[in-house]
Amino acid sequence: MDWDKLRIFHAVADAGSLTHAGDTLHLSQSAVSRQIRALEESLNTTLFHRHARGLILTEQGELLFDATKSMNKRLEAAAARIKDSEEEVFGELRVTTTTGFGTLWLAPRLPKLYEKYPDLKIDLMLEERVLDLPMREADVAIRMKEPSQADLIRKRLMSVRMRLYASEEYLAKHGMINDVEDITNHRLICQSLNSTQVSAGATLVQHLMTYDVHSLFTVNNYFGVLQGVVNNLGVGVLPDYLIEDFPHMVRILPDLESGEVPVFLAYPEELRQSKRISAFRDFVQDEIFAHRRHMREAAETGES
Numbered sequence: 001m002d003w004d005k006l007r008i009f010h011a012v013a014d015a016g017s018l019t020h021a022g023d024t025l026h027l028s029q030s031a032v033s034r035q036i037r038a039l040e041e042s043l044n045t046t047l048f049h050r051h052a053r054g055l056i057l058t059e060q061g062e063l064l065f066d067a068t069k070s071m072n073k074r075l076e077a078a079a080a081r082i083k084d085s086e087e088e089v090f091g092e093l094r095v096t097t098t099t100g101f102g103t104l105w106l107a108p109r110l111p112k113l114y115e116k117y118p119d120l121k122i123d124l125m126l127e128e129r130v131l132d133l134p135m136r137e138a139d140v141a142i143r144m145k146e147p148s149q150a151d152l153i154r155k156r157l158m159s160v161r162m163r164l165y166a167s168e169e170y171l172a173k174h175g176m177i178n179d180v181e182d183i184t185n186h187r188l189i190c191q192s193l194n195s196t197q198v199s200a201g202a203t204l205v206q207h208l209m210t211y212d213v214h215s216l217f218t219v220n221n222y223f224g225v226l227q228g229v230v231n232n233l234g235v236g237v238l239p240d241y242l243i244e245d246f247p248h249m250v251r252i253l254p255d256l257e258s259g260e261v262p263v264f265l266a267y268p269e270e271l272r273q274s275k276r277i278s279a280f281r282d283f284v285q286d287e288i289f290a291h292r293r294h295m296r297e298a299a300e301t302g303e304s
Contacts, residue, residue, distance in 0.1 A: 005039040008032055009047065010068040013061065016054045073136035077270055089279040090119035096138040100222030101263075102126040105241050106142065106284075113283045120276065128196035128221075133268050140267040140277055142284070144198045147266040154266040155281070157288050160239045162201040162258035165249040170232040177235065177252050183208055187215035187234030195220040200258035205237055244294055 011021040012032060022032045040047050047061035057065055097106060102124055114120065131137035134151050141147065147154055166177075174186060190205045191197045195218075215234070219225050222238060226246070229236035235252055239261075243249060265284060271277050 001042070002039070005035050005042075006064075006068055006071070008035045009039055009064065010072060012036060012048070012055065013057055013065040013068070016056075018055070070135065077136050077268070089117040089275045090121075091276060092121040092123060093140065093276045093280055094123045094125060094138045095140050095142070095280065096125040096127070096131045097142040098128055098144060098221075099126045100239065101142060101144070101241075103223045104226060104239075104245070108245060109287050112287070113280070116283075117279055120279070133266060136268075139271060139274075140265065140280060142263065142265050144261050144263060146262060146264050149266075151269045152266045153269055153272060154264050155285075157263045157265050157284065158241075158292065160241055160261040160263055162198075162204050162237050162261070163240050164235055164252035164256060165229055165238050165243070166235045166252055167230055167232050168248055168250055170229075170234065171250055173232070180208075180253055180256060181211055183235065184212050184214060186213075187217055188213045189217045189219070189225050189228040189234045189236040191222065191225060191237070192218040192220055198258075198261045200261045201237060201239075204256075204258040208237070240295075241291065244291060244298070247298075 008021065008025060008027070011024050012018060015021045015024065018029045018032045018036070021027075022029045025032065036047065043060075043064075045060045046058050047064060048055040049058055095106075103126065107124065110122065110124075113122075125131065125138055130143065130147070131141065132149065133139075133141055133147070134149055142157070144160070146156075164177075171177075177183060177186060188205075188208060190208075191201060193202055193205060217228055217233060219228065222242075225236045225238055226242065228234060229238065229249065230246065238249075240257075243251070265281060267274075267277050267281075
């Protein structure tokens with residue numbers, strides 16, 4: 001199959017228009033149209049339905065577009081590896097992680113990475129959906145569970161536990177909570193049980209709900225939960241890594257917490273030699289080490 005015709009087909013399918021694809025490829029509309037007709041003839045099938053408003057892929061066209069998308073991502077990965085200099089770290093790095101961890105832990109620390117590698121371009125994709133790393137939906141992921149996808153290099157970074165926190169101002173107004181039964185008299189702020197979240201956090205919330213909580217505020221990510229807590233709305237279920245950056249939050253019911261949530265960094269085997277991946281991995285590991293040390297020192301100070 002002619003690679004050049006496949007490249008042109010992919011551009012047309014992606015743009016949904018001969019004209020727009022031609023602009024992207026720097027070809028005339030007629031040249032693009034001739035290549036598509038030649039490809040259809042070689043495959044003995046129709047790849048597009050022609051409509052006044054543009055082109056729509058046929059079922060056969062969808063099959064071929066899925067194949068060219070996969071090929072395109074593989075080519076992008078190869079190009080990224082080729083561009084990785086032996087001495088420098090530059091270019092785009094697509095990082096995916098959860099909304100909570102990305103906004104509350106990772107993003108505030110990224111200035112240190114940019115200071116060291118100013119030519120790096122990070123595309124931070126925050127969503128609960130697990131992106132397909134082997135299919136190049138992202139270059140590297142930080143997830144709250146061990147990735148199950150094959151052909152991934154994975155490293156456990158740390159463990160997280162969900163705990164209860166409230167602001168000093170909220171507690172000054174509503175009083176300290178000394179027993180879990182007292183939660184019924186306070187507003188609980190947590191992720192909705194219907195939203196995607198780590199099972200350990202959902203289990204803790206389900207346990208708290210058994211105490212007949214009268215007032216509830218739910219959000220679909222931990223960033224929203226945090227905003228409720230810092231604005232004195234109630235008692236929030238939040239990951240323990242937050243306390244380093246929000247030292248004025250008070251932990252409620254120290255004996256109550258979720259099970260352990262492992263945090264993993266993962267990237268495709270084919271990016272093992274990538275300088276950008278290595279730089280990001282080392283940066284995250286250094287920040288995790290500093291985070292652990294800070295938390296340990298804070299715990300020791302609290303005990304003394």
